[in-house]
Amino acid sequence: MADRTPMPAELLRYLESRMQERADDIIRNVLQVPDYPPLPECPTCGVTPERIVSRVDDPGFLVDGQAVLVDFKPCGHGFTVPESELLRG
Numbered sequence: 001m002a003d004r005t006p007m008p009a010e011l012l013r014y015l016e017s018r019m020q021e022r023a024d025d026i027i028r029n030v031l032q033v034p035d036y037p038p039l040p041e042c043p044t045c046g047v048t049p050e051r052i053v054s055r056v057d058d059p060g061f062l063v064d065g066q067a068v069l070v071d072f073k074p075c076g077h078g079f080t081v082p083e084s085e086l087l088r089g
């Protein structure tokens with residue numbers, strides 16, 4: 001597994017809100033693929049990604065808590081938000 005940079009929960013929520021606004025914009029304006037608004041930039045390199053892949057990590061046996069993993073493509077920067085961070089505030 002590639003190393004991932006810890007991401008604060010606030011940044012994850014910001015990215016999620018940006019993604020939601022983008023999805024709303026696409027639906028509201030009935031946009032076709034070439035006119036889709038850009039995805040939020042990668043926090044590490046600032047490049048607009050082609051895809052953002054987010055999933056919940058299954059920590060497996062004897063590991064406490066789950067983490068949300070966020071990977072930007074194609075730059076390859078990856079982030080992790082631990083459950084302890086998500087539950088904070």
Ligand SMILES: [Zn+2]
Pocket residue numbers: 042043044045046047072075076077
């Ligand atoms: Zn990047």
